[in-house]
Amino acid sequence: AQVAASALAKELPAGAKVLVCGSDSLASLLSDAGFEIVDSAQAQPDVVIQGYFPTLNWSMFEEAALAVQGGAAWYATNSDATRPTDRGLVPGAGAAIAVLATVLRRQPTIFGKPYRPMLAEAITRTRAQRPIFVGDRLDTDIEGAVNAGIDSLLVFSGAHGKKDLVTATAHAHPSYIGADVTALLRAPRIATLSPGQAVCGAQKVRVTAEGASLVTQPDGVEEQLDALWALAQLAWQNPELAVAAVLERLDLIG
Missing domain, CATH: 3.40.50.1000 (HAD superfamily/HAD-like)
Structure with missing residues (x-):
């Protein structure tokens, strides 16, 4: 407003x-x-x-x-x-x-998300040097950050969930993901891509003939988020990749 x-x-x-x-x-x-x-x-x-x-x-x-x-x-x-x-x-x-x-x-x-005026005004008012936009919606919060050319953190405490993330189009890809806003206090998730697989933390996702396959067993929320971030990198690279089996195993994330 x-x-x-x-x-x-x-x-x-x-x-x-x-x-x-x-x-x-x-x-x-x-x-x-x-x-x-x-x-x-x-x-x-x-x-x-x-x-x-x-x-x-x-x-x-x-x-x-x-x-x-x-x-x-x-x-x-x-x-x-x-x-x-x-x-x-x-x-x-x-x-x-x-x-x-x-x-x-x-x-x-x-005026608001995902269009530039709101984010540009926020950056100007706060005099932010390295702004990051935190939100729970890919189509407004994250896309808005992409439009403004700044980093973004998608949190899973609101509208969009794990399936939305892995099927997101390029203009709605977040820079980072976290369970909630407290993720800002933790080290960022970094996924490493190599041919046929992605690794984030101790979690590894591979591409097989049947689709994506989770090699490891993530038990906690943070571990499952690592696996999800690895999966997202592969899914964004290959939109036709079958991801349902992996998403089903990530049962602590909405």
């Missing part, structure tokens, strides 16, 4: 009308940036901006759709389709975007 407010302040004149299809905090940030906040398409807003807001009512979707059809520019803070909770996955901002996209038959300009 802060990135959206900062970016819009650079693009629009002070006093421009903004219809906020999101939280009160987003509206407050935009108001503080000098914009006039409106709640109806009849007010002829210059911009519609969407953000995550779980109690958003349906009438606001209608006003936003009408405003964009009336000529308002359309922006969104992020495109995360889901949001992890302790009860499971729930719809995220991307799901709300899809509601309007179904009507408008196009997509908004997005």
Whole structure:
């Protein structure tokens, strides 16, 4: 939301009308940036901006759709389709975007992950010299880091899991993996590739006629993560490689 407010302040004149299809905090940030906040398409807003807001009512979707059809520019803070909770996955901002996209038959300009503005703003604000982006989603967190040209750490405490990792396309390959954010305090996993096999720590995965084969027996989470990282290197090198048998043995990772 802060990135959206900062970016819009650079693009629009002070006093421009903004219809906020999101939280009160987003509206407050935009108001503080000098914009006039409106709640109806009849007010002829210059911009519609969407953000995550779980109690958003349906009438606001209608006003936003009408405003964009009336000529308002359309922006969104992020495109995360889901949001992890302790009860499971729930719809995220991307799901709300899809509601309007179904009507408008196009997509908004997005400030957040996986697009560059948010990460560039974060790097500027923190003055980071060697930034690393930590996240649980390949399609926003990790892809965003790739787009920004920085390192990334995929953690398995949220949306995406081991199968998502090994089938990820090149623009969503993390630099590192870990069980959770505490992996930042440990030495990074390094996998070594050689013809027909990959090794990470004490774990070894080989390519056979039947597909990937786990030579070792990883008992703990960290050992299984080593095996998964080795498997990922082989799977990314050969997208047709059968990996199901190895993934099944990595039963401590989601």
